[in-house]
Amino acid sequence: MSAELNIDWTRCQGRGLCIELLTGVLDSDPWGYPLALDGRAAGHGRVHVVGDHLEAAREAVKMCPLSALSLQEEAGALEGRR
Numbered sequence: 309m310s311a312e313l314n315i316d317w318t319r320c321q322g323r324g325l326c327i328e329l330l331t332g333v334l335d336s337d338p339w340g341y342p343l344a345l346d347g348r349a350a351g352h353g354r355v356h357v358v359g360d361h362l363e364a365a366r367e368a369v370k371m372c373p374l375s376a377l378s379l380q381e382e383a384g385a386l387e388g389r390r
């Protein structure tokens with residue numbers, strides 16, 4: 309199973325919580341904003357997530373303090389808290 313993690317750059321302030329939760333998927337740019345590692349990016353602000361990282365991605369969506377993340381899975385989208 310796979311999913312696409314979407315980062316809303318207009319909301320993200322680069323605090324880095326998602327980077328800690330998704331070690332091996334995300335890295336930070338020089339200003340602390342999340343970026344995809346290893347060419348996983350499906351497009352600007354979109355990161356392909358697979359297998360063991362899916363649960364961490366769900367947690368990142370729930371935990372993001374600025375609701376800047378959403379996850380599009382096969383069965384539908386899980387939106388961040390508003």
Ligand code: SF4
Nearest residue numbers: 320323324325326372
């Ligand atoms: S947790 Fe949210 S606000 Fe923090 S870096 Fe990730 S996307 Fe940005």
